[in-house]
Amino acid sequence: MSEEYDLVTIGAGSGGVRASRWTAANYGKKVACIELPFGFVSSDSVGGAGGTCVIRGCVPKKLLVYGSAFQDDFQDAVGFGWGSQNPGLDWKKLIEKKSAEVQRLNATYGKILAGAGVEHIEGRGKLIDAHTVEVTTADGSKKTLKSKEVLIATGGSAVKLDIPGAEHGITSDHALALEEFPEKEIVILGGGYIAVEFAGIFNGMGAKTHLVYRQPTPLRGFDHECRDQVAENLAKRGVNIHPRCNPVKIEKRGEGDLLFTLKDHEGKESTINCALVMFATGRKPNIANLGLEDVGVKMKSNGAIEVDEHSRTNVPGVWAIGDVTDRINLTPVALMEGMAFSKTAFGDEPTVPDHKDVASAVFSQPPLGTVGLSEEDAIATLSGPIDVYVAKFKPMK
Template sequence: MAKTYDYDLFVIGAGSGGVRAARLTALGGKKVAVAEEHRVGGTCVIRGCVPKKFMVMASEVSHALEIAEGYGWTVDKATFDWPKFLETKDVEIARLSGIYVANLGKAGVDLIHGRAVLKDAHTVAILGKGEGGEDLIVTAERILVATGGRPWKPADLPGIDHAITSEEAFHLPELPKRILIAGGGYIAVEFAGIFAGLGVETTLIYRGPNILRGFDNDVRSHLAGELEKRGITVILGCQHTAIEKTATGLLNKFENGHEIETDVVMFATGRVPHVTDLGLATAGVELNEKGAIKVDEFSQTTADNIWAVGDVTDRINLTPVAIREAVAFHETVFRDNPQSYDHDNIASAVFSQPPVGVVGLSEHDARQTLGEIDVYVSRFRPMKYAFTGSDERVLMKLVVEAKSQKVVGVHIVGPESPEMIQLAAIAVKAGLTKAQWDATCAVHPTMAEELVMMKDKQTPGAMAVG
């Protein structure tokens, strides 16, 4: 006789990936439960993409007001109400979280608010959620771990307890006058733009030679220069030795001997998979060398009946990827339709100011993997800024495999680049050639038309201008 379980599927983590897998499986007639120790919606909705984008949009208003004067507008002194913004933002986040909860309920998923820990491969304990305050014990035929990631701070840095992460930045009781952001990744540069746009004296410090490690080198250097045009102080090749609380703020001490006092110190030095105290080893789930859950191409862990999707696997840490992995998991496990999600040529955006949109290979990676390539680069002042006299410039870059002439990389820095890259990603994913791009009629006057008008190949080491 087959063993019976309380649930066909138990999901640990109610973020975008976990919720999608739970809903699809429940709608397919299976008995499903989800446990979430924080708020439903996960990193993206509660403490990531969505509230961050609201902050980006709020901070961009100051730049829009500057441009407005160039277009003939007389703008009276503008003020920003931080507490009012936080209240409005939190109301919207609560609404979105409520939609996630409602959708789970409509699908017939049991939602359990609490921390879930694996006791063995088929048994889960939800801590303190039993009727008498003891742990609630449930069993499941299959288990999906979708617990996401958490910010990382260097625990051995003296004074690190004085620093916040991106999660606390969404709830600062008051807007600081001075902030120092440690890190060079997308979260660091996004929050640098946010705080600078809101009038905060902003310093960005990173230990590496340039920001956005892993991105195309032209993108990295171009954005660093544009950030400084927005009034952000960018310090590279340096890192903290200590943070000390003073009567007037926080004193940041650096390895080069310099010191900077600020009101807030924010560490955006990466995120790590949330695997602590989940009982993974007890259930036979192994971690890889980076501390993420080890999975195969179908998101199956080293335990036969346990899968994992999203940031906890540290493959490509993007919300849409977690959702696609969840769909592939559902198709594979519950619909007898094995699917492994294709992680190649996934577009991404950095909501810095100006923003970045990229898809495909950087120039360096293309040379390493493809050999001979053609590179097209254009730097120009967009029409929007040319009228106002601003010195801000756009970067557009195409990387093309020389033999096939397929466009294998697109890199854009400038206004609306995230919107452009979504459509460019379709062409790259489809394997279209440079000739096919060129045969596409331009839409004029737009910035995007430059993507189908670049004719001159760039000589390695040269700087293209437009």
């Protein structure tokens, strides 16, 4: 026997929780929100309320960014009359504190759903048709939910490059849950914001860090002067940057002993003996085992769910928001899309989420913030000449 709902949401990340609780609390609708069991490292069977941002993204990453910045503070303090003794890093304690905070927030998200009147169901949700969702719980039992509307908000997950020995590498999920701090060198693959941020984290914690990326400068899509400055800052802080290089293979020689091979733009190969190779080479939409193909939901070539401006799929009654749609993969955007969906589907207030001029930040050291058009975008999209002004300031300390 199936239960009847106004909305069933698959995915309890930022967007899914916002849409679910707004619909239940503000419009008095019967809502269920389905999410996989909690875990620090995501998989086809592990998730958790709060999603990527809370469990294995923004929150834990920023805690590590903050922790890695103290090395500079200790060094600066000497010039202001403080003693020169560095207290040293207790990595295990840092990870324990990080994990405790993540678990607290995971529980808080469950309470937020309950407080709004949303039924929080732990398990895997799968579409049977446009108005039917089958839930499989951890013990293998199944139940069927009927709903007027179904919202897919399953987010995305990190991917590894297809190179020999990729199984010996880790992703950002694993990096945020390392039990031991690597004693040997660390190699980070990628030039995006995740790669740049983790290069700063590990370097700040005292590890000899290598950053390997294919472009001449990191952070493709950002303003070129900002990219140049970030690369300069990384090098000044002691990160070994390897621009215009491609990964070739990873060989395991022993526990915590890897040999990483890379190739530069001229085809010359070199190796790095390291403890860890971290892939920060992109993310993919989480669409596996959702039944989307069986229902006929259209997807883009990269697997993202195709939606219109109101987050509707091509199948009436099925909607999608957040990273699984691969529009702008940021937490505030998912929140905005969740709110807009709820107003459109249940509030008799059709609302289009505004994806124009979305601000973003890179938690590099120092951090980078941007909003609006880059110089390159302005030249490409605006008619007539543009004026560009640049100012650089050095900190007082």
